[in-house]
Amino acid sequence: MSAATSRPGTADRSTVTETIKLRLRAPARLRNLELLLLIFAGAIGTGALVLVQLGALGAVDSTVISFGAGVLGLSLVMHIALRFVAVEADPFILPIATLLNGLGIAMIYRIDIAQGQLGWEASGLRQMAWTAIAMAAALAVLIAIRNHRVLQRYRYIAMFVGIGLLLLPLIPGVGREINGAQVWIGIGPQREDGSVPLSFQPGELAKIALAVFFAGYLVTARDSLSLVGRKFLGMRFPRVRDLGPILIIWLASMGVLVFQRDLGTSLLYFGLFLVMIYVATGRLSWVLLGLSMFVGGAILASQILGYVGNRFNGWLDAFNDDIYNQAGGSYQLVQGIFGMAGGGLIGTGLGQGRPDIVPFADSDFIIASLGEELGLTGLFAILALFLLFVSRGFRIGFAGQDDFGRLLGVGLSFVIALQVFIVIGGITRVIPLTGLTTPFMAAGGSSLLANWIIAALLLRLSDTVRNQPRLVVES
Amino acid sequence: MSELTLLVLRLAFLLVLWGFIFLVVYSLRSDLFGQPVRRQAVATDAGAAPFAAASTPAPSVAPVQRPSSPVSSLPDNTRPAATASSARRLVITSGAKEGLELPLSNLPLTIGRSAESGLVIRDDYTSTHHARLMILNDAWVIQDLDSTNGTFLDGRRVVVPTQVPLNTPIKIGTTSFELRR
Numbered sequence: 001m002s003a004a005t006s007r008p009g010t011a012d013r014s015t016v017t018e019t020i021k022l023r024l025r026a027p028a029r030l031r032n033l034e035l036l037l038l039i040f041a042g043a044i045g046t047g048a049l050v051l052v053q054l055g056a057l058g059a060v061d062s063t064v065i066s067f068g069a070g071v072l073g074l075s076l077v078m079h080i081a082l083r084f085v086a087v088e089a090d091p092f093i094l095p096i097a098t099l100l101n102g103l104g105i106a107m108i109y110r111i112d113i114a115q116g117q118l119g120w121e122a123s124g125l126r127q128m129a130w131t132a133i134a135m136a137a138a139l140a141v142l143i144a145i146r147n148h149r150v151l152q153r154y155r156y157i158a159m160f161v162g163i164g165l166l167l168l169p170l171i172p173g174v175g176r177e178i179n180g181a182q183v184w185i186g187i188g189p190q191r192e193d194g195s196v197p198l199s200f201q202p203g204e205l206a207k208i209a210l211a212v213f214f215a216g217y218l219v220t221a222r223d224s225l226s227l228v229g230r231k232f233l234g235m236r237f238p239r240v241r242d243l244g245p246i247l248i249i250w251l252a253s254m255g256v257l258v259f260q261r262d263l264g265t266s267l268l269y270f271g272l273f274l275v276m277i278y279v280a281t282g283r284l285s286w287v288l289l290g291l292s293m294f295v296g297g298a299i300l301a302s303q304i305l306g307y308v309g310n311r312f313n314g315w316l317d318a319f320n321d322d323i324y325n326q327a328g329g330s331y332q333l334v335q336g337i338f339g340m341a342g343g344g345l346i347g348t349g350l351g352q353g354r355p356d357i358v359p360f361a362d363s364d365f366i367i368a369s370l371g372e373e374l375g376l377t378g379l380f381a382i383l384a385l386f387l388l389f390v391s392r393g394f395r396i397g398f399a400g401q402d403d404f405g406r407l408l409g410v411g412l413s414f415v416i417a418l419q420v421f422i423v424i425g426g427i428t429r430v431i432p433l434t435g436l437t438t439p440f441m442a443a444g445g446s447s448l449l450a451n452w453i454i455a456a457l458l459l460r461l462s463d464t465v466r467n468q469p470r471l472v473v474e475s
Numbered sequence: 476m477s478e479l480t481l482l483v484l485r486l487a488f489l490l491v492l493w494g495f496i497f498l499v500v501y502s503l504r505s506d507l508f509g510q511p512v513r514r515q516a517v518a519t520d521a522g523a524a525p526f527a528a529a530s531t532p533a534p535s536v537a538p539v540q541r542p543s544s545p546v547s548s549l550p551d552n553t554r555p556a557a558t559a560s561s562a563r564r565l566v567i568t569s570g571a572k573e574g575l576e577l578p579l580s581n582l583p584l585t586i587g588r589s590a591e592s593g594l595v596i597r598d599d600y601t602s603t604h605h606a607r608l609m610i611l612n613d614a615w616v617i618q619d620l621d622s623t624n625g626t627f628l629d630g631r632r633v634v635v636p637t638q639v640p641l642n643t644p645i646k647i648g649t650t651s652f653e654l655r656r
Contacts, residue, residue, distance in 0.1 A: 033502055040495050044488075051488055055481060092499055099495065349485035374489065381492045388499055399591045401582045465591065472595040473572045473650050 030091040031083050037095035038079055042072040045102020048350060052110040055351020064109065064124075071128045072102050074135045081139055085146070086463035090396060093462070096389045097440055097455045101131055101448070103382065104441030106350065107362065107369050114356035123362055123443045130445035137449055138456035148461050152404045155216025162209035165202040166252070166269075170259055203256075203265050204437075204450035207272065207415050208457070214273055215407035217245070218280035226281035238285065246290060249273045254297050261307055263298070264422050264434030270294050271418045276411045280403075315432040332359045333426075333433050336368030340379075340428075347375030362443040364435050367427050383424070386439075390417040396462045409461045412454045505590075547635045554640035557615040562641060562654040565594070565608075570650030579654070583609035586647060587620070600624045600648030608639070615639045615654055624648065 049068045053060050075098040082089055109124030117123065145151065151158070169175035174185050184199045218225070225242055253270040256262055274290040302308040313323055314330035318337075323329045335358045343353065355361045355369035362369070371379045393413020400406035416439050423442075426433035437447035555561065559581050566576040577584075577594065584593040587605040596605070602622040609616055618636040619626040626633040627646040644651045 037495070037499065037502075040498065044491055044495060047488060047491070051484055054484070092503070095495075096499070346486065346489060349481055350488070352481070352485075374492075377489050378492065381489070381496060384496050388496070388503075399585075399589075401585070401593075471572070471575065471577045471593075472597070473567065473570060473575075474597045 028083055028087050030088060031079070034079055034082070034091035034094055037091065038075055038098060041095040041099035041102065042069065042075065044099055045069075045072045045106065048103055048106035049109060051350040052106050052113070053351065055349050056110060056113045057351075067125070067128055068102070068105055068109070071105070071131045072098060074132055078135055078139055078142075081142065082459065085142055086459055088463045088466035089459040090392055090462035092388060092392050093455050093458055096385050096392075097452065100382070100385055100389075100440035103370065104366060104438075104443075105131065107355075107366055107373070107441070108443045110351055110373070111356050111362040111369060113351070114354070126445070127443050127448070130448050133445065134448040134452035138452040141453050141456040142460055145457070145460055148405055148408060148457070148464055149402065151212050151408070152216045152219070155213050158209045158216070159213040162206045162213055163252070165206035165209065166256065168202045201444070201446040203260075203262075204446040205453075207268065208412070208450060208453055210269060211272060211276070211408060211411040211415060214276045215404050215411055218276055218407055219403045221245070222280040225277065225286075226283055238283075238289075246273070246277070246286070246293075250290070250293050250297070253294070254301075257297070257301055257308070258305065261305070262435065263301075263308060263311060263432070264426075264436035267294070267422060267434065268415065268418055268436065272411060272415050275414045275418075276407055279397075279410050280407055311432045311434065315429060318429060332365065333429065335359075336365050336427050337429065339368050339372035343372040343375045345376050347371075347373050347378055349373060363437060364423070364442065365427060366442045367424050367438055370441075382441075383420075386416070386420045390414070390420075392462075393458050396458055396465060399465045400461065401465060405461055405464065409458065412457055416451065416454065547637045554643060557639050557641045557654040558613050559610050559615070561656060562615055562639075564655055565652050566655050567650060567652045568644060570596075570648075571598075572650070576655075579615075581610055583607055587622075594652075596648055596650050598648045598650070601650075605647055606633070611636065617645060622647075 046065060046069045049065050050060060053065070075094060078094060082094070105124060105127050108127050109122075112118065112122040112124045168185055184201055225238060225245075249270060253266040256266040256269065270290065274287055277286045277290075278284070298308070302312045307328070310326075310328050314333055317323055318330040318334055320330075324331055324334055339353065339355055339358055342348065347353070350373050353369075353372040355372045358365045358368055367379070367382075370382060374381075390413045393409055393416070397406045397409030397413070400409055419436055419439055422431065422434055423436045423438045425431040426436075437444050439447065439451045562579055564576045564578050565584070567573055585604065585607050586592055586594045586596060586601075587603050588595065588597050588601045589603045592604070600623075602620070602624070604620045605622040606620055606626040607618045609618065615638070616636045617626060617628055617633055617639050619633045628637055628639065629643050630646075639645065639654055642653050642655060644653055
């Protein structure tokens with residue numbers, strides 16, 4: 001608690017007033033809880049790897065397990081660093097992210113086994129390497145950014161960085177088209193099968209930069225966006241001249257839809273902006289306006305652009321034989337649903353299903369693979385983990401002391417929630433299928449890197465929120 | 476490895492996974508159900524009785540508000556407003572920690588029973604997130620966060636965010652405090 005020292009008062013000598021010297025709450029209670037949860041999470045992740053080997057190979061290969069456990073052990077390094085640089089940070093974010101990451105590694109390794117990829121090029125080992133890189137990046141962010149308010153100063157730089165990262169894949173020579181979407185940059189020559197030695201999806205990092213920009217911009221602009229306007233149907237609608245920002249974001253996301261042919265990313269950026277403007281202004285009219293703009297644009301795109309139309313057909317009429325057999329049809333979606341149905345309530349068990357039948361079983365469709373082998377029970381556990389992660393983020397935003405921090409906390413956690421909804425909604429046929437990665441789980445370095453940086457920013461925000469002068473009055 | 480062992484292991488894995496989730500939720504319980512109320516062992520002295528000061532002008536006589544304006548101020552505008560530069564500290568004038576003071580920065584200060592509040596007041600009358608002191612247009616403003624038992628500025632219940640003059644008591648539960656130079 002706080003230690004009180006009496007001040008040799010100058011003017012207040014007559015009163016009983018004392019100055020409180022406020023210090024940190026001494027024992028790192030939160031960090032000890034985090035350590036407990038982290039050991040638990042690491043054990044579950046390692047246990048998943050062991051179960052995969054027992055189920056698929058029938059024997060335990062200690063090399064891979066020690067690699068996996070070593071990578072998950074890196075989160076302990078992060079935990080120790082948090083004891084020094086962010087003592088009051090939220091104790092749940094790091095364990096939950098570690099557990100999700102560990103489950104993802106186990107499932108990717110399991111699909112490697114099924115596809116017979118066991119060398120150093122296997123996706124499972126690459127994912128472990130990327131996890132180590134991503135955790136190192138998160139640690140660097142935590143150490144470099146000691147106070148989130150410095151980010152507010154760089155909001156316009158963040159805007160240019162975000163837009164630049166979005167546009168990067170469109171530059172000839174740098175951009176690569178992989179699986180129909182122009183959202184990658186690659187280094188090195190393109191191989192026969194379209195893969196490149198090192199490829200990266202810069203759009204994943206753009207979502208962080210854009211969240212920083214939206215938060216900084218809305219803090220300054222929200223008065224003009226929320227207080228003026230005319231009332232119509234019981235809601236206050238904004239003036240036409242205040243529509244500029246939402247139009248620009250709408251155009252940008254439509255540009256992603258048309259030129260990069262990526263429905264999911266486009267929905268992600270636009271949804272992020274809508275939620276942040278709603279949180280900043282408290283006006284429902286912005287959400288209605290934005291949603292009708294996006295739905296209008298998407299319907300138009302589904303009529304004009306072939307690939308969007310295909311996605312809609314594959315969603316609405318997935319079990320139609322023609323659409324199932326068509327190139328770019330619903331084969332993948334339906335196979336994923338069959339897999340999850342085969343898993344049933346408790347799953348086939350790790351290493352004992354056939355998740356590799358689904359194309360991209362380790363990246364876009366990792367949720368279907370997990371649903372097959374862990375069943376509905378395991379899938380709901382994963383959803384509960386995401387729910388807890390996002391609710392912690394919202395809680396950090398709610399408890400924030402400054403408007404920028406509040407908006408940033410809400411924006412960063414909402415972007416994870418929306419991404420989970422778009423991916424899992426697509427796989428379970430709630431919404432049209434779009435190619436996005438499941439945060440922390442899917443194979444892919446850029447996604448892992450971006451999500452660990454988001455986790456680091458949330459940790460930093462939660463530390464500054466709690467680390468304020470406090471006074472406790474107990475009667 | 477027999478089928479049975481694998482079945483047991485796979486059920487155990489799901490149980491452990493859910494065990495982790497329940498451990499997290501258990502650690503979060505104060506977030507879900509609010510901070511536990513601590514019963515007072517004995518009633519404190521008469522001066523700290525709840526609503527002793529608040530009962531003088533009845534709370535039902537709400538101050539005349541201008542609903543159009545987001546910030547209201549007290550009817551008598553004689554006392555100087557507490558601005559970011561003039562108010563330096565928050566002094567507790569009655570209640571359990573009478574006489575203690577808290578230096579004010581220019582950041583908002585949250586008040587409530589929750590451990591995350593800047594000023595934590597734990598008594599039977601304070602809500603988890605009770606009120607917030609913040610700077611609006613260079614003046615300190617108190618905002619009631621829909622608390623159950625209300626926030627009283629100079630004896631009047633705070634309904635809309637209200638400007639706080641210097642040396643004016645704000646009462647929350649059994650605690651009163653003032654902003655001073």
